[in-house]
Amino acid sequence: MPELPRPWSRPRRLRRTAVIRRMVRETRLTPDSLVLPLFLIDGDNRSQPVGAMPGQARLSIDLVLARCHEALQCGVGAFALFPALDPALKTPDAGEALNPANLLCRAVRAIKAAIPEACVITDIALDPYSSLGHDGLVRNGSILNDETVDVLSQMAVLHAEAGADIVAPSDMMDGRVAAIRAALDSADATDVAIISYTAKYASAFYGPFRDALDSAPVAAEDVPGDKKTYQMDTANAREASIEAMLDEDEGADILMVKPALPYLDVINRLRRATELPIAAYQVSGEYAMVKAAAANGWLDERAGMNEALVGIARAGADVIFTYAALDYARWWRENLP
Secondary structure (H helix, E strand, O other): OOOOOOOOOOOHHHOOOOHHHHHHOOOOOOHHHEEEEEEOOOOOOOEOOOOOOOEEEEEEHHHHHHHHHHHOOOOOEEEEEOOOOOOOHOOOOOOHHHHHOOOHHHHHHHHHHOOOOEEEEEEEOOOOOOOOOOOOEEEOEEEEEEHHHHHHHHHHHHHHOOOOEEEOOOOOOOOOHHHHHHHHHHOOOOEEEEEEEEEEEHHHHHHHHHHOOOOOOOOOOOOOOOOOOEEEEEOOOOOHHHHHHHHHHHOOOOOEEEOOOOHHHHHHHHHHHOOOOOOEEEOOOHHHHHHHHHHHHOOHHHHHHHHHHHHHHHHHHOOEEEEEEHEEEEEEEOOOO
8 A cells, every 4th residue: 555645734733732832822812801790789798699690699889899809800800780770779761770879870989989990881771770671761562762872871971970981882772872972972971982782682692691680571561572673683694794884983982792602703794894892792691501511510611611702702802791701810810721
């Protein structure tokens, strides 16, 4: 039998040792690229575990401060805040969203007073404040776009006044980025940046988050049972490019894709379409899947979470929102393989 020619190129040479693999690694995800989402509750020294999200809890402001200090020591300096309100504060018009002394605004002030170097990101949407569970105002079975945008713009100004570094409209109303940018500029908050949830899909992966905030749409007459009339169809990718062009033109500073893993193609599509930073949100369902599989012994949590996060970065995300931010930062300090 004739001798087969040996290959001239042997890619395995660059995989031979851990040092060589690290030296030629293409995607490097560091803790300073991560944002840690935090759930807020009122009170003092309160921690309520979120059942569907092992390791996560609703925290009172004093415990949030402690968590932020811990994260900063590990290299994570950005925090996205989400308030879990007493149901008595929720109304159909989401009026608590415009209360300058609400839980979210108090948390922002506390964090910026205690840890001025922290980057505080606030969610701009009505679902945590609405008794109907929708991101916008509801009338006769429809989500009102322009009326909602007016409220969101006021919210953004309140958050800026409280000290937010970045506001993040997650509502998917048309035209809200331009309106928020104009409102911020008129309020002399020109330095406050906007992360727009540009491609937020009507995903099945938000369940644990909605449990954490009790923010799922209610089942009631004249109230839509889902968010499909404003969040994007899960089958669409070209539509994300349209949303990205609009948001960039309207003044967004960073564009977000949410969820992340099921939409790596969309992350990459936007990465190739714009010079703006791209953010991606590894949402509660993605996080919960890895945690649940690890708890059952079906995969290694550290290796699986690392692979998922690096995959999101490899697709083109510059910034990743993840509930595993603190865990990843600890692992990274231990020299992830």
